Amino acid sequence: MAEAVCHEKGSVRTVRYLTAGESHGPALVGIVEGFPAGLAVAAADIDRELARRQGGYGRGGRQTIERDRVRILAGVRHGRTTGAPIALYLENRDHENWREALSPEPPSLPDDLSPEERDRRLRRVWAPRPGHADLAGVLKYGHTDVRDVLERASARETAMRVAIGALARRLLAELGIVVVGQVKALGGVVSRVDLLSLPPEEVRQRTEASAVYTLDPEAEGEMIRRIDEARREGDTLGGVLEVAVWGLPPGVGSYVHWDRKLDARLARAAMSVQAIKGVEIGDGFSLADRRGSEAHDAITYDAERGFVRPTNRAGGIEGGMSNGMPILLRAAKKPIPTLMKNPLPSVDLRTKEPVRAAVERSDVTAVPAALVVLENVIAWEIAAALVETFPADRFDDLRDAVARARERMRG
Numbered sequence: 001m002a003e004a005v006c007h008e009k010g011s012v013r014t015v016r017y018l019t020a021g022e023s024h025g026p027a028l029v030g031i032v033e034g035f036p037a038g039l040a041v042a043a044a045d046i047d048r049e050l051a052r053r054q055g056g057y058g059r060g061g062r063q064t065i066e067r068d069r070v071r072i073l074a075g076v077r078h079g080r081t082t083g084a085p086i087a088l089y090l091e092n093r094d095h096e097n098w099r100e101a102l103s104p105e106p107p108s109l110p111d112d113l114s115p116e117e118r119d120r121r122l123r124r125v126w127a128p129r130p131g132h133a134d135l136a137g138v139l140k141y142g143h144t145d146v147r148d149v150l151e152r153a154s155a156r157e158t159a160m161r162v163a164i165g166a167l168a169r170r171l172l173a174e175l176g177i178v179v180v181g182q183v184k185a186l187g188g189v190v191s192r193v194d195l196l197s198l199p200p201e202e203v204r205q206r207t208e209a210s211a212v213y214t215l216d217p218e219a220e221g222e223m224i225r226r227i228d229e230a231r232r233e234g235d236t237l238g239g240v241l242e243v244a245v246w247g248l249p250p251g252v253g254s255y256v257h258w259d260r261k262l263d264a265r266l267a268r269a270a271m272s273v274q275a276i277k278g279v280e281i282g283d284g285f286s287l288a289d290r291r292g293s294e295a296h297d298a299i300t301y302d303a304e305r306g307f308v309r310p311t312n313r314a315g316g317i318e319g320g321m322s323n324g325m326p327i328l329l330r331a332a333k334k335p336i337p338t339l340m341k342n343p344l345p346s347v348d349l350r351t352k353e354p355v356r357a358a359v360e361r362s363d364v365t366a367v368p369a370a371l372v373v374l375e376n377v378i379a380w381e382i383a384a385a386l387v388e389t390f391p392a393d394r395f396d397d398l399r400d401a402v403a404r405a406r407e408r409m410r411g
């Protein structure tokens with residue numbers, strides 16, 4: 001559960017969400033609590049993000065089956081949030097092909113089925129897949145069928161997190177805060193375009209026109225070539241995602257409580273996305289090799305613009321709070337663990353004999369899709385931190401509070 005707890009006039013205000021749903025179950029569901037009332041929200045805003053998540057070159061067969069469109073079940077009336085919990089619903093179209101295997105009722109199969117046929121019909125999996133939750137998951141819960149783990153561990157769940165992040169984007173957009181990103185690297189090919197060098201609208205336009213959501217057209221061609229090559233060889237690719245947040249006023253987050261530090265929250269949100277293995281903010285890991293004189297951002301003052309930072313090595317966050325500069329976060333995504341031609345070595349859970357990992361179908365790369373997921377989980381976290389910093393039941397109160405803070409913080 002992603003949550004932000006605010007202590008407001010002695011009461012506790014909570015902004016959080018919970019998701020449920022298996023990859024091939026009937027649907028994904030999400031419940032959002034604590035969104036202020038009076039925010040304009042339309043299903044179309046959410047669907048736009050869902051469509052982006054489904055796109056991106058290198059995906060497998062599943063995306064030709066799914067057509068992710070959200071159904072808003074609660075908390076929104078006549079296009080505005082009411083302050084009540086918001087409930088979202090996303091159908092898994094593929095469930096049609098998995099009714100028996102994913103049924104909540106015990107299966108009613110003929111008694112004379114062979115054990116192999118029974119396993120096939122129920123889509124049981126006996127070989128845990130390296131790089132997945134499979135082995136630790138069956139050991140943790142005492143499952144015998146890996147299917148009981150992999151269904152929930154699957155990144156299918158990120159569709160709901162994108163839907164919830166899209167709600168957060170709406171809130172941020174009304175406050176003049178924009179979250180954009182690019183695929184910075186894919187399969188070892190690096191985009192040479194600096195994400196912060198372009199206005200956010202242009203980033204959005206150019207990445208939407210790119211098959212792999214990158215800003216560098218030359219790198220794009222080579223990324224696509226490598227994806228094709230990996231697909232031919234039954235292999236997979238990872239990459240680096242880059243997300244920027246523009247327009248956040250200074251002071252969002254906390255330096256007084258460890259668990260409300262903005263950088264800590266963003267890192268947790270990024271690491272919670274399946275297959276993300278590393279996170280850095282601003283110049284991140286490269287700061288480690290520099291001298292202090294080349295690692296920080298000087299403070300200057302300009303009567304027109306207020307406090308000005310000539311550089312942004314900190315990536316917009318100092319002391320756990322936004323500092324008024326754009327936030328820049330990078331995340332490393334590992335290659336997809338399911339290998340189509342030469343699956344990784346595993347062990348049959350029943351016999352303990354060596355076998356190859358279970359394979360059905362898989363993406364070659366999900367780096368572009370993961371960018372959309374990352375943008376949206378970051379949007380959620382920023383929105384939750386804002387509501388925590390400026391608690392409000394009504395959206396106009398939040399807007400006024402943010403406007404006042406912006407004015408004051410110019411100094």
Ligand SMILES: Cc1cc2nc3c(=O)[nH]c(=O)nc-3n(C[C@H](O)[C@H](O)[C@H](O)COP(=O)(O)O)c2cc1C
Pocket residue numbers: 060131132133153154155158273274275276334336337338361362363366369370373
């Ligand atoms: C959008 C997205 C799509 C993914 N698609 C696949 C896939 O098709 N096949 C696969 O084996 N892993 C896929 N993964 C990666 C696994 O979900 C992930 O590696 C696994 O759940 C284990 O989690 P961990 O890598 O965070 O430890 C995908 C991840 C994301 C973010």
Ligand SMILES: C=C(O[C@@H]1CC(C(=O)O)=C[C@@H](OP(=O)(O)O)[C@H]1O)C(=O)O
Pocket residue numbers: 023060061062063066153154155156159274360361362363
């Ligand atoms: C379903 C999605 O991604 C899935 C994530 C995933 C995994 O193991 O994480 C494995 C694949 O599942 P399937 O075997 O059903 O094709 C992906 O397609 C999605 O992104 O909508």
